[in-house]
Amino acid sequence: MAVLVLGIGNAVMSDDAFGVRVIAELQRQFVFPGGVEILDGGTLGLDLLPRFEGVEKLLIIDALEMGAAAGTIFRLAGEEVPRAFASKLSVHQMGVQDLLAVAELQGHLPGELVVWGVQSGSIEMSLELTSAVAAALAPVVEAVAVELADWGYPAARAA
Secondary structure, three states, rough: OOOOEEEEEEOOOOOHHHHHHHHHHHHHHEEEOEEEEEEEEEOOOHHHHHHHOOOOOEEEEEEEEEOOOOOOEEEEEEEHHHHHHHOOOOOHHHHHHHHHHHHHHOOOOOEEEEEEEEEEHHHHHHOOOHHHHHHHHHHHHHHHHHHHHOOOOOEEEOO
């Protein structure tokens, strides 16, 4: 596997579920070529470390705390990525920061790392995204598909 698309989040904490919701939509709307794994990482944190072995490109999707208006979409790459997880939005984000650090220490941090995220509006207990974050869902799904195509892994629309 050359590419891992990893959605992170807690499905019962409103906007925190953004990453896993994007993963569900990607799996529903597209068929991906070999070499691409689309993974709902939930809140697994360091348990995801073995999934990084052999990955050349990692794309993480998550709700972020960037001090912006709810629903603002961010694309961060390379050195910008640690900034995305510096302000902890929820319990799992410390796990993501730790996961990336341990992967780097073990030599398994992919050569290319991109985060697509959205500024959260609420992380209260709820199964629903806030309207601002829900509005960002489709644009991020499309942006991830475009990113994968740019990496040489175009997805086909599901029937």
